[in-house]
Amino acid sequence: MGKVIPANLNNYPRIGDRPEQQKLRRTIAALDRGEASLEDLERVQREVTREVILEQVEAGIQLVTDGQIRWDDPVTYFARSLEGIRIAGLVRFFDTNTYFRQPVVEAPVRWQWPVLVDDFRFAAEASPVPVKAVVPGPYTLARLSVDRYYSDLPKLTSAYAAAVREEIRALMEAGAQVIQIDEPSLVRHRDAVEVALPALAGLAELERSDSVRLGLLTYWGTLDQNLDRVLELPFDFLALDLVEGRRDLEGLSRWKLKGKVFGLGLVNGRNTKLEDPAELAAAVKRIQDSCGFPWAYLQPSCGLEFLPRDTARRKLEIIAEAARLVSE
Amino acid sequence: MALLTTTVGSFPKPDYLVKARAAFSRGQLDMEELREKEQQATRECIALQERLGLDILVDGEMYRGDMATYFAEHLDGFRISGLVRSYGNRYYRKPIIVGPVRWRGPITVDWFRFAQSLTPKPMKAILTGPYTMMDWSFDEHYGDRRDAALDLARALHEEVVALYQAGARYIQIDEPAISTRPEEIELAIETMQIMTAGLEGCKTITHICYGEFEKIYPQMLRLAVDQIDLEMSNSGFDMLQLFRSHPFEKEIGLGVIDVHTHVIEEVDTVVERIEMALEVFRPEQVYVDPDCGLKTRTSEEAEAKLRVMVEARDRVRKKLSLA
Ligand SMILES: [Zn+2]
Numbered sequence: 001m002g003k004v005i006p007a008n009l010n011n012y013p014r015i016g017d018r019p020e021q022q023k024l025r026r027t028i029a030a031l032d033r034g035e036a037s038l039e040d041l042e043r044v045q046r047e048v049t050r051e052v053i054l055e056q057v058e059a060g061i062q063l064v065t066d067g068q069i070r071w072d073d074p075v076t077y078f079a080r081s082l083e084g085i086r087i088a089g090l091v092r093f094f095d096t097n098t099y100f101r102q103p104v105v106e107a108p109v110r111w112q113w114p115v116l117v118d119d120f121r122f123a124a125e126a127s128p129v130p131v132k133a134v135v136p137g138p139y140t141l142a143r144l145s146v147d148r149y150y151s152d153l154p155k156l157t158s159a160y161a162a163a164v165r166e167e168i169r170a171l172m173e174a175g176a177q178v179i180q181i182d183e184p185s186l187v188r189h190r191d192a193v194e195v196a197l198p199a200l201a202g203l204a205e206l207e208r209s210d211s212v213r214l215g216l217l218t219y220w221g222t223l224d225q226n227l228d229r230v231l232e233l234p235f236d237f238l239a240l241d242l243v244e245g246r247r248d249l250e251g252l253s254r255w256k257l258k259g260k261v262f263g264l265g266l267v268n269g270r271n272t273k274l275e276d277p278a279e280l281a282a283a284v285k286r287i288q289d290s291c292g293f294p295w296a297y298l299q300p301s302c303g304l305e306f307l308p309r310d311t312a313r314r315k316l317e318i319i320a321e322a323a324r325l326v327s328e
Numbered sequence: 329m330a331l332l333t334t335t336v337g338s339f340p341k342p343d344y345l346v347k348a349r350a351a352f353s354r355g356q357l358d359m360e361e362l363r364e365k366e367q368q369a370t371r372e373c374i375a376l377q378e379r380l381g382l383d384i385l386v387d388g389e390m391y392r393g394d395m396a397t398y399f400a401e402h403l404d405g406f407r408i409s410g411l412v413r414s415y416g417n418r419y420y421r422k423p424i425i426v427g428p429v430r431w432r433g434p435i436t437v438d439w440f441r442f443a444q445s446l447t448p449k450p451m452k453a454i455l456t457g458p459y460t461m462m463d464w465s466f467d468e469h470y471g472d473r474r475d476a477a478l479d480l481a482r483a484l485h486e487e488v489v490a491l492y493q494a495g496a497r498y499i500q501i502d503e504p505a506i507s508t509r510p511e512e513i514e515l516a517i518e519t520m521q522i523m524t525a526g527l528e529g530c531k532t533i534t535h536i537c538y539g540e541f542e543k544i545y546p547q548m549l550r551l552a553v554d555q556i557d558l559e560m561s562n563s564g565f566d567m568l569q570l571f572r573s574h575p576f577e578k579e580i581g582l583g584v585i586d587v588h589t590h591v592i593e594e595v596d597t598v599v600e601r602i603e604m605a606l607e608v609f610r611p612e613q614v615y616v617d618p619d620c621g622l623k624t625r626t627s628e629e630a631e632a633k634l635r636v637m638v639e640a641r642d643r644v645r646k647k648l649s650l651a
Contacts, residue, residue, distance in 0.1 A: 015419065017410040028417040072416060089588070090415060092539075095508050097422075097464055099415040272409060272424050273468040308410030308422075 004284055005062050006323040007297040008316065009217070009239075009269065009304065010134045010182060011074070012052045012067035016309030024048045024069070045070055049119075050126045057129055059313055060320025063178060063297065065132050066123035073100030074182065074303075075144050078136050082163050083110040084149065091144075094184065094220060096270075096306065103145040105156060111163035114170035121174055133176040137183035137216070138164050138203070139196035144185070154195050161199035168206060168214065178213045180239065180263075184302075186230070187221025187245065193229050204233040213237060219265060219302040220244050227251040231260060239263025242287075243301035253290040262287075262296045267319055269300035272311045277318050281325035288326075298323050330611035330650045331602070331641050332383040334581070336535055336557065337454040337502065338395075338621030339376075339388035340630050345369045349393075366391040367442065374446045380634050384498055384615075386452050387443035389623070394420050395456045395502065396464040403483055405429035409466060423465040429479045431486035437494050444495060453496035457503035457534065458484050458523065459516040464505060474515055481519035492527050499524075500533040500557070504620075506548070507539025513547050521552045531555065533581060537620055538562045546574040557581025559619035561601060562588065571608045580609055583619035584640070585633045590625075592632045598640035611650055616641045 015022045027044040030036035052067035071077040073093060080087050084107035090099040116133060123131045138160035142153055150156040164181065171179055181203060186192045200216065208214060215237035216230065222245040223230055231238060240248055242265050252262065266283055267275050284298060298319050304312035341349075348365040351357040373388030392398040400406035400423030407426045411419040436453065444451040458480035462473060470476040488499055501523055506516045524532045535557040536548070545567070548556065556576075560567065560583045584601040585593060605614060616637060622630040644650075 013411075014413070015411060025417055025419065032417075092508060095463075097414060270466075271468070272466040305413060308412055310410055 002288055002293045003295040004264075004298050004323045004326045005295065006060055006316075006320040007063035007132070007263065007299040008056050008061050008065050008067075009219075009263075009265070009300045009302065010065055010068060010180070011071065011303035011305040012056070012065065012069075013305050013307065013309040013312050014048055014052070014067065014069045021309060046122065049123060053123060053127045053131075055313055056316060057127065059316035060324075061316050062129050062320075062323075063132050064123075064127055064129055065134060066119050068134070068303075068305075070119065073098070074184075075100045075103060075136060075141065078115050078167070079103040079141060079145070081112060081115045083112055084108050085145075088146065094188070098306070100144065103141070105145050105147045105149045107149055109149075109156070109159040109163055111166040114167060114174075116167060117170050117174045120171055120176050124175065130177060132178040132180055133171045134180045134182060135164055135167050135171070137181045137186070137196075138199045139192065140183050140185040143189070154198070157195055157199045158202075161202055165203060165206060168203065172208060172212055177211055178215070180215050180217050182217045182219075184219050184221075186218045186226075187223055187241075193223075193226040197229060197233075200230075201233055204235045213261075215239055215261075215263065217263065218245070219269075222247045223251070224248070228254065231255055237261040237263055237297065239265060239297065239299065241265040241301040243268045245301075249287065249290070252287070255291065257292040259294055260291075262291065262293050264296050264298050265301035266298065267300045267315050269302035269304050269315070270306040272307060274311075274314055275318050275322075277321035277325060280318065280322035284322065284326045298326075329383070330614070331645055332615050333638055333641050334382060334384035334452060334615055334617045335377070335386050335634070336581075336583075336587075336617055336619070336621045337386050337389055337452075337500065338392070338623035339373045339386075339390070340623055340625055340627045341390060342369050342372065342627060345390060363391075370439070370443060371446060374443060376631060377634075378447060378449065380631070381638050382634065383449065384452050385443070385447055385449050386454060387439055389454070389621070391439060396423055396461055397421055399435060399456050399461060399484070400465065402432070402435040403429055403480075404432050405469065405479075405483075406465070423461070425465050425467045425469045425476055427469055429476070429483050431483040434490045435487055437487075437490050440491055440496055441494055450498055451496070452498035452500055452533070453491040454500045454502060455484060455487060455491075457501040457506075457516075458519045459512070460503050460505040463509065473512070474518075477515055477519050478522070481522035485523050485525065488523055488527070492530055497529065498531045498533065499527065500535060501553070502535045504535070504537035506534075506536050507541060507544060510540050510543035513544045517547070517550050517552070524552045533557055535581065535620075541567055542570060545570045549577060553578070555579035555581055555615065557583070557615070557617065559583040560605065561586045561593075562619050565601065565604055568604060568608050576609065576613075579613050579615060580605070581615045581617050582609075584616055585618035585637050587618050587620045587622055587625060587633075590629060592629065593636050595636050595640050595643065598636055599643050602640060602644045606644070606648075611648065
């Protein structure tokens with residue numbers, strides 16, 4: 001039986017319903033009123049990051065994230081630092097009730113400085129278990145942008161890929177051992193793989209030490225006929241949403257015993273209904289039987305920020321419990 | 329009467345009401361005191377609409393918070409979640425379906441009666457639609473989107489009937505979520521059929537927020553309503569092209585005021601928007617209104633924007649010598 005590591009995916013609720021869990025919200029409101037300073041905000045962001053890391057660890061998670069406490073949305077935290085990008089109005093993030101600010105590409109896209117490295121260093125120091133670094137994927141960035149410069153999706157994707165590559169290099173230099181590239185757009189468009197593959201191949205082939213695991217994540221859909229081509233990319237793991245993308249399970253079995261490592265997104269990250277750990281463990285074992293992975297991550301199907309904080313924590317506890325049951 | 333003016337539903341809440349709601353949620357104000365403030369704000373909102381010369385009025389939704397949560401709180405089968413972030417520093421509570429959804433009695437009928445009693449002008453009753461309620465809720469009970477949406481439609485239809493019996497002759501069912509999932513338009517059509525059944529002599533309307541209209545047009549014309557209200561100014565009137573290729577046979581609620589910006593439109597801009605639409609629509613088909621609810625604007629902005637809208641409508645009427 002391959003080892004199963006309980007992992008968090010990317011974001012995590014930054015406030016909860018208890019007053020002491022709301023200091024970030026209060027501080028930002030105070031900042032808007034001119035009653036708090038940027039230093040106050042910085043301090044609170046650090047506190048909350050530390051708290052959500054410890055909350056993940058207490059829940060039994062063995063691969064945590066920084067919760068993306070500082071990210072306004074999945075796109076702009078990274079995109080706004082790039083040359084050539086202006087950040088425009090709010091747009092709905094896929095089919096959710098949440099929003100992101102849309103990047104507008106007005107000039108050549110260029111990476112200028114590391115955005116995620118300081119956050120990674122801080123999280124790594126605060127966490128007793130390994131921390132995963134998460135970067136937005138080039139294809140998703142391109143798909144969610146307004147392109148006023150390249151007027152060409154493949155070209156924009158490869159320009160974003162060059163920037164993402166620099167960020168990943170910087171993260172590796174800072175000691176990140178697990179790095180995940182988030183590409184939800186990959187399951188939304190029929191031609192996604194045609195357009196995204198060259199750019200993603202470039203990232204998958206990035207030179208790295210044997211201890212680094214560089215992987216790809218999709219969520220809220222299925223790769224279907226594109227699954228094989230994505231699995232051919234030399235990433236160290238492929239993380240999938242196996243709730244809304246259940247259909248891909250069948251395709252995974254074609255890769256049985258080929259040494260592929262999967263992130264199993266089996267816990268619904270956007271429904272409050274709680275999974276049963278025993279059923280979850282049974283599902284993992286069935287996948288192990290059909291796919292024969294050497295090891296895998298067990299994780300939410302999408303970021304947990306779509307849930308209330310207490311439910312998000314419960315979901316992590318269920319993941320940890322199921323992983324324990326699998327290894328028994 | 330051509331080119332009647334109306335609004336999409338929500339108005340900005342006055343400061344005293346925002347404060348009262350906060351005090352109420354902290355337990356520092358009782359229900360009756362809050363109700364009083366809500367009624368005061370409703371009175372002011374209706375007086376404002378009369379002053380502006382709007383034709384079809386709304387109650388302003390002073391007593392509602394989130395548009396889905398408000399109805400969920402009053403239906404059986406729902407629980408309300410902890411806080412979830414929507415954007416930036418904004419959080420809301422989301423409905424959770426935990427059992428069969430059932431109507432347990434009138435939700436907005438008393439407010440409709442109260443609002444209508446304050447004005448001789450027609451009062452539009454407004455509900456959040458079943459498709460949107462389903463899409464914006466966590467579902468722990470049905471495990472199937474269609475089952476949840478159909479039960480919601482049956483429950484909310486009882487509210488529609490109660491409003492109709494209370495005298496509502498304009499009933500608007502808000503379905504902002506329709507345009508975000510084009511692949512489910514058939515389900516939205518099915519639920520709307522349930523919602524508007526048996527309302528003789530009543531104008532039925534649905535409001536749909538901006539989204540991928542090109543993917544649901546012309547199918548959306550099969551929504552069982554007399555009027556579809558759309559965010560036209562936010563979309564730069566791109567949709568007119570669609571309507572040229574396939575005629576829009578229903579009445580249109582024509583959003584001519586952008587509710588997402590502080591900037592007050594020029595009267596000329598709004599006149600232009602109405603005239604552009606009249607290249608595609610007959611004047612009797614058109615109801616003039618803002619793109620969406622005004623609750624995110626300040627009271628001053630909302631009033632100024634509506635004043636511009638009514639003036640633009642008057643100018644177009646005069647130009648075309650319409651009554
Ligand atoms: Zn709207």
